[in-house]
Amino acid sequence: MTESTTDQSVRLAKRVAEMRPCSRREAELYIEGGYVSVDGVVVEEAGARITPEQEITIAADATLLEAVPVTLLLHKAVGVNGGIGKDGLPALHQIKPDTLTRTAPSQRFLKRHLANLALTLPLETQASGLLVLTQDFRVNRKLTEEAARMEQEIIVEVGGEIAENGLALLNHGLPFNGKPLPPIKVSWQNERRLRFAVKGPKPGQIEHMCKMVGLSVVAMKRIRIGRIAMSSLPQGEWRYLQPHERF
Numbered sequence: 001m002t003e004s005t006t007d008q009s010v011r012l013a014k015r016v017a018e019m020r021p022c023s024r025r026e027a028e029l030y031i032e033g034g035y036v037s038v039d040g041v042v043v044e045e046a047g048a049r050i051t052p053e054q055e056i057t058i059a060a061d062a063t064l065l066e067a068v069p070v071t072l073l074l075h076k077a078v079g080v081n082g083g084i085g086k087d088g089l090p091a092l093h094q095i096k097p098d099t100l101t102r103t104a105p106s107q108r109f110l111k112r113h114l115a116n117l118a119l120t121l122p123l124e125t126q127a128s129g130l131l132v133l134t135q136d137f138r139v140n141r142k143l144t145e146e147a148a149r150m151e152q153e154i155i156v157e158v159g160g161e162i163a164e165n166g167l168a169l170l171n172h173g174l175p176f177n178g179k180p181l182p183p184i185k186v187s188w189q190n191e192r193r194l195r196f197a198v199k200g201p202k203p204g205q206i207e208h209m210c211k212m213v214g215l216s217v218v219a220m221k222r223i224r225i226g227r228i229a230m231s232s233l234p235q236g237e238w239r240y241l242q243p244h245e246r247f
Contacts, residue, residue, distance in 0.1 A: 009049040012036065015056055026064055034110045035062035044111055069135035070113045071241035075233045076123055076131045078219070107240045120144060121152070121225060124203060129154070129222030130230040134241075142247060143225070148200035150247065153224035156194045156206060158215040166213030170194070174212055176205050192218075 016027035016036055028046035030036055036043055037057040038050055050056065117133040120143040134140050143150065163169075170186040185197035194215075196206060207217045223230045226247035233239060 009051050011046075012038065012043060012048045012050050012056070013046045015050060016058065019056060019058060029064050030058060030062050032112070033063070033067055034108050035059040067110065067112070069137075070107075071132065071134040071136050071139050072113070072117065072238050073228065073230070073233065073241055074131040074133060074238040075230055075235050076128055077235050078126055078128045081125055121147060121150070123222060124220075127220040127222065128235065129220070130225055130228070130233075132225060132228075132241075139241070139247070150226050151197055151199050151224075152201060152222055153229075154196045154198065154201070154206065155189060155221045155223055156196060156210065156217055157192055157219040158194055158210055159192075159218050160215045163214040166215070169213055170209055174209050176202065176208055181205075181209070 012031060013024055013027040016022075016030055017024050020027065020030070022030075031046045031048075032044055034042050034044055035058055037059075038048070039055050040057070113135070116135055118135070118140045120132050120134065120140055123129060123131060132139070132143060134143075167186065167188070170184065172181075172183040174181050182199075185195075187195050189195045194210075198206075206220065210217050228241070228245060228247055
């Protein structure tokens with residue numbers, strides 16, 4: 001017995017090219033740019049197949065301009081691996097596109113924005129706060145090459161009692177790895193929290209400094225890198241770096 005029905009599906013790009021009208025490659029660019037919906041759902045795969053009864057919609061603002069690389073700002077939670085590599089990304093893949101409307105209403109979310117991200121200025125696993133993940137080589141280069149000059153603001157919750165003249169020593173006068181540290185801006189935020197404004201901190205540096213003046217680190221949160229502050233971004237969520245923002 002032979003199959004009585006035939007597959008009437010066609011490539012989505014073919015249908016878009018007929019609707020626009022445009023070349024097949026241009027149709028693929030519209031799809032990859034997130035401008036094409038099938039039955040109300042955005043489809044980014046140019047090779048997707050559709051049936052005649054499915055409704056195809058092309059966004060009014062569809063453009064063939066090349067998609068620009070994005071930079072994401074993530075509020076990392078304690079315990080999430082913040083080192084370089086894919087281990088730093090699990091929280092990103094849990095974010096649903098509709099949660100972005102609050103933090104970046106004008107940005108079109110694409111699945112490709114979660115690919116090929118470079119993580120700059122990593123955080124230790126037990127620290128929380130601002131992480132920068134970028135597809136933009138210019139942002140990556142700036143944060144990498146200027147790391148030693150880029151000021152980071154870190155809030156440190158401490159335990160213990162600070163030594164006499166300890167705050168002055170934190171600001172200037174302590175060594176790390178056998179070398180004297182340059183002047184650092186350290187001040188009390190409240191009776192248990194210190195604010196560090198430090199350029200290019202090394203792993204373990206802040207814990208070492210606190211220990212040398214009689215304090216133990218309970219928690220650390222990075223709230224600013226250069227001119228970019230984490231502000232009210234909720235823990236575990238992320239937003240796009242906007243075009244007007246500069247580190």
